[in-house]
Amino acid sequence: MKQERLINPPRISWRVKIVIVSLSLAMAFIAAWISVRHDSLFWVTAFFVLTLIAIRIITLRRPCPECAGRLTPRWEKVSDKRGGYRAFLDCPRCQIAWTDGVIHVDD
Numbered sequence: 001m002k003q004e005r006l007i008n009p010p011r012i013s014w015r016v017k018i019v020i021v022s023l024s025l026a027m028a029f030i031a032a033w034i035s036v037r038h039d040s041l042f043w044v045t046a047f048f049v050l051t052l053i054a055i056r057i058i059t060l061r062r063p064c065p066e067c068a069g070r071l072t073p074r075w076e077k078v079s080d081k082r083g084g085y086r087a088f089l090d091c092p093r094c095q096i097a098w099t100d101g102v103i104h105v106d107d
């Protein structure tokens, strides 16, 4: 990539946030209820896995702010005492590596 540029976090209005939170709570409640009824943790586990996948897709599936092209996610290790990773979204067309500037540290 020729250059590195800062990408803004996706803008979500508070109404959309409320809808997402309510839906998630309702889904979590239904999953918990089914699990209690069937005496298994399968549905709770399935719910959390699906939620994580959805968050991943929403945050990673973004168009390039410059050309609206498809971005390729990439993780790069940070050479620093604490370690961690930085997430990049590469645009092959513009040769721009978009980053949120956040260093993700796994404990």
Ligand SMILES: [Zn+2]
Binding pocket: 064, 065, 066, 067, 068, 069, 091, 092, 093, 094, 095
């Ligand atoms: Zn682009």
